[in-house]
Amino acid sequence: MIVPLGHVLLFAGLLFVAGLAAVLLRRNLIMILIGVEIMLNAVGLVLVGASAYWRHPSGQLFALLLMAVAAAEISIALALVVYLKRSRGTIDVNRFDGMKG
Amino acid sequence: MATLLFYILAAIVLMAVLLCLTRNNPVHAVLYLVHALFGLALLYFLLGAPMLAAWQVILYAGAIMVLFLFVIMLIDPDLFEKKASRGRFRWLPVGFLSGALLACGGVLIMMDPLAAGGIVRYRLSPRAFGRALFDEYGLAVEILSLILLFAAVGAFHLGRRHKGKEDAS
Amino acid sequence: MMGELLFLIPMLPLCGALIIMFAGGRMSRKLLAAVASFSVIASALTILWLWPLAAPQTRVSLFDWFEAGALRVPVEILFSPLSAAMALMVTGVSALIHLYAASYLHNDPDVRRFFALFNLFVFAMLIIVLADNLLLLFLGWEGVGFCSYALIGYWYRNPGFAAAGRKAFLVTRAADVLFVIALLWLFRLTGSLSIATINQQATSLPAGTLTIVALLLLAGACGKSAQLPFSSWLPDAMAGPTPVSALIHAATMVTAGVYLLCRLFPLISLSPTALAVIGLVGTATAFYGASCALVQRDIKRLLAYSTISQVGYMFLAVGAGTVTGAMFHLITHAFFKALLFMVAGAVIHLAAGEQDLFRLGQLQKRAPLLFWLLLAGALALAGMPLTAGFFSKDAILVACFALNSPWWTGLGVVGLITAFLTALYALRLVYLLAADRDVTIGHGPLPRGMIWPLLPLGLLALVGGQLNLPEPWGGGTVLQRWLQTPSGRGGTHAIEWGLAIVTLLLFVAAWLGARYRFRTLPMPPGGGVAAFFTDGWKIDALVRNAVSKPYEATGRLLDGFPERWYTAVLPDWLGRLCQSAGRYFRTFTSGYVTHYLSGMAWGTFLLLAILLIGLLR
Structure with a gap:
């Protein structure tokens, strides 16, 4: 391990928070999805770092599975974006309040 | 050396991510994101996961980002011209990030940290x-x-x- | 093995009721009447057939009804001389009245319901009579109450009749509550509900408790027998068809209270206070009923007040300690009162539903046989010497005077006055019905089926005294020797003869009075005093003022503060609170995904923080 695991985790945490901030603060649906991608990658980095720390392949394998899930998720999400743009004419999340109680 | 490289790459990725998330133009954001993902791929490599690094580049930086661009193009074709940012040094951040990443990649290839007896002890x-x-x-x-x-x-x-x-x- | 056959006695009427209920839809009117009558007649014949089992007190248990801890309630029959005599009277009178009812209701559309309930009533009554267990007895007790309610309101389309049924049900239920309390108390004291066990253990109970239990039992009996505090339902109960009045509200059900006290006499007799109260209630009711009967215009209400009065005599007998006297009067009363009611039914039939005594008349010309039957019943009621009523009433008064204490002598004197009044109103009934005046002509001649069931009753009303002829008259006291029940202190010959002479004189005086007053065309009684007696001493108004009005006032009062507050104001306030809270919380669900996500993020952050604190500690 070339750096302490703590540093890897700290860096991944920074990435995650940055992604989360984008998800919460941005209004453009595309930007929110980009934020989600960054969060997923932060998790992937943690898995790889853990794999290196414990010298075990499972972390890397999980990172791969994570990538596959992310691919599935993003394909559906982008299809939804297209659908919303087509049906509502916008991708501004603050214009969607169909769940309002 | 490898440790220093890790921190340099981490700084580059963080910078790319922050630039990416603050863009107004989604196309620009996606371009910065590609940089960040590429930097992450190099980090994976440095942490002893060459196979995963390859997948990261192919799947994320390649396929998924292309998908993003397609969708952006599909829903707002005008974006590519209309919202291009102005200014003399508008290419500077991208250029800097790209150059730094290429340099790091070069150094990594030179070092070959994954070789037997190299600095990375555990690799898959x-x-x-x-x-x-x-x-x-x-x-x-x-x-x-x-x-x-x-x-x-x-x-x-x-x-x-x-x-x-x-x-x- | 013969013992099990005893269950045929109540089961036969039950089977009749069930057959009529479930298969009666396709039966013809005659077949319905035949099934109903046959089941009762068969029951009576069964009693006669099994009569030898009564003398040694046969006790038969069919199965355990239920068992819970110390409480074991078997379905058990006690066929003792007492219950056998009562059961024979019930089934015999019932059979005659069933036959009478078949003719009486010959064009009623709902006759199936009538006979089903009638048979069910006989079943429940036999359960009361035969049960060896207070709870089983109570089952029958409530059963007759229900049948009485349903039959009073038999013509339920008339709201007044339905209300009369409800009144009877509610008043008797109020008394039944006290009866149930006594029943539970007895179970707590003796650990058993068997009448025999309770009577055996009664001697070991403390005197005060005993008195209270006996008084509670008296209250229950008063409700069923329409004695004084609870008497007002019986005159209204005359809304039912006349056979119902004859069977349930004269001959059988209203005497169930007396019968209950007779069965539990070993328990009651241990408390002189309770006996004194029973005697007082009986005498007061007897006087009350007689005074009211004196001025009634409605023939059936007159007979109802007369019934109240006569049942009062039976209570007096129990109080004076002569169970035999009570049973004797119970039986003779069943004969002549059922007879009188059925005669009244026939008279009403002849006059096309007219019940006002002052519009009836000419009976001896239009239906001579009916008139002679009426005369037989009325003379027995009036206590003319040598009729059944004379002997049974005298036996009670003898028992009173023989006790030789001021209290009982006083009650006996009131009883004598009541006997005078009784003779007066009985003869008034005869004179009014025989009066020579223009009358409505009714439904045509009487059906023969309405006449001949009266003949045996008329005979029994005249000669029923032979059942228990007292010794000075050279009688055999058959009933006494059969029942083997306490008959009070025996009277000396002086008392017996003295009373007989006094009674005779009273009867003659009443006859002369009635002859003088009612022979010529009399006018209906008028004025406030008459109205007071006609309304039964305004006891309904009294109850309304003493019970209903305070109850309603309390209800109104409670309606004001807790009721409205708890059911309207407070829930309204709570509802408004929930609504405003909901309106406030609604703003949380803005519908924006971002808000939900930030909520989730903050939650995660909080969890992590808690985890961190836990780790640091």
């Missing part, structure tokens, strides 16, 4: 990676393939144009 070669995956996680792979199938079907369904039922929801 593609052969070991594949064996571990299909030995232990065969079922998970199958389930994931189903998930991807469902995702493809769902995406196809959502993307279809409903005749006469436009604006249904």
Whole structure:
């Protein structure tokens, strides 16, 4: 391990928070999805770092599975974006309040 | 040296991410994101996961980002020209990030940290990676393939144009 | 093995009721009447057939009704001389009244319901009579109450009749509550509900408790027998068809209270206070009923007040300690009062539903046989010497005077006055019905089926005294020797003869009075005093003022503060609170995905923080 695991985790945490901030603060649906991608990658980095720390392949394998899930998720999400743009004419999340109680 | 490289790469990735998330133009954001993902791929490599680094570049930086660009183009074709940022040094951040990443990549290739006796003690070669995956996680792979199938079907369904039922929801 | 056959006695009427209920839809009117009558007649014949089992007190248990801890309630029959005599009287009178009812209701559309309930009533009554267990007895007790309610309101389309049924049900239920309390108390004291066990263990109970239990039992009996505090339902109960009045509200059900006290006499007799109260209630009711009967215009209400009065005599007998006297009067009363009611039914039939005594008349010309039957019943009621009523009433008064204490002598004197009044109103009934005046002509001649069931009753009303002829008259006291029940202190010959002479004189005086007053065309009684007696001493108004009005006032009062507050104000306030809270919380669900996500993020953050604190500690 070339750096302490703590540093890897700290860096991944920074990435995650940055992604989360984008998800919460941005209004453009595309930007929110980009934020989600960054969060997923932060998790992937943690898995790889853990794999290196414990010298075990499972972390890397999980990172791969994570990538596959992310691919599935993003394909559906982008299809939804297209659908919303087509049906509502916008991708501004603050214009969607169909769940309002 | 490798440790220093890790921190340099981490700084580059963080910078790319912050630039990416603050863009108003989604196209620019996606371009910065590609940089960040590429930097992450290099980090994976440095942490002893060459196979995963390759997948990261192919799947994320390649396929998924292209998908993003397609969708952006599909929903707002004017974006590529209209919202281009102005200014003399508008290419500077991208250029700096790209250069730094290329330099780091070059250094990594020169160092070859994964070689036997190299600085990275634990590494998972593609052969070991594949064996571990299909030995232990065969079922998970199958389930994931189903998930991807469902995702493809769902995406196809959502993307279809409903005749006469436009604006249904 | 013969003992099990005893269950045929109540089961036969039950089977009749069930057959009529479930298969009666396709039966013809005659077949319905035949099934109902036959089941009762068969029951009576069964009693006669099994009569030898009564003398040694046969006790038969069919099965355990239920068992819970110390409480074991078997379905058990006690066929003792007492219950056998009562059961024979019930089934015999019932059989005659069933036959009478078949003719009486010959064009009623709902006759199936009538006979089903009638048979069910006989079943429940036999359960009361035969049960060896207070709870089983109570089952029958409530059963007759229900049948009485349903039959009073038999013509339920008339709201007044339905209300009369409800009144009877509610008043008797109020008394039954006290009866149930006594029943539970007895179970707590003796650990058993068997009448025999309770009577055996009664001697070991403390005197005060005993008195209270006996008084509670008296209250229950008063409700069923229409004695004074609970008497007002019986005159209204005359809304039912006349056979119902004859069977349930004269001959059988209203005497169930007396019968209950007779069965539990070993328990009651241990408390002189309770006996004194029973005697007082009986005498007061007897006087009350007689005074009211004197001025009634409605023939059936007159007979109802007369019934109240006569049942009062039976209570007096129990109080004076002569169970035999009570049973004797119970039986003779069943004969002549059922007879009188059925005659009244026939008279009403002749006059096309007219019940006002002052519009009836000319009976001896239009239906001579009916008139002679009426005369037989009325003379027995009036206590003319040598009729059944004379002997049974005298036996009670003898028992009173023989006790030789001021209290009982006083009650006996009131009883004598009541006897005078009784003779007066009985003869008034005869004179008014025979009066020579223009009358409505009714439904035509009487059906023969309405006449001949009266003949045996008329005979029994005249000669029923032979059942228990007292010694000075050279009688055999058959009933006394059969029942073997306490008959009080025996009277000396002086008392017997003295009373007989006094009674004779009273009867003659009443006859002369009635002859003088009612022979010529009399006018209906008028004025406030008459109205007071006609309304039964305004006891309904009294109850309304003493019970209903305070109850309603309390209800109104409670309606004001807790009721409205708890059911309207407070829930309204709570509802408004929930509504405003909901309106406030609604703003949380803005519908924006971002808000939900930030909520989730904050939640995660909080969890992590808690985890961190836990780790640091």
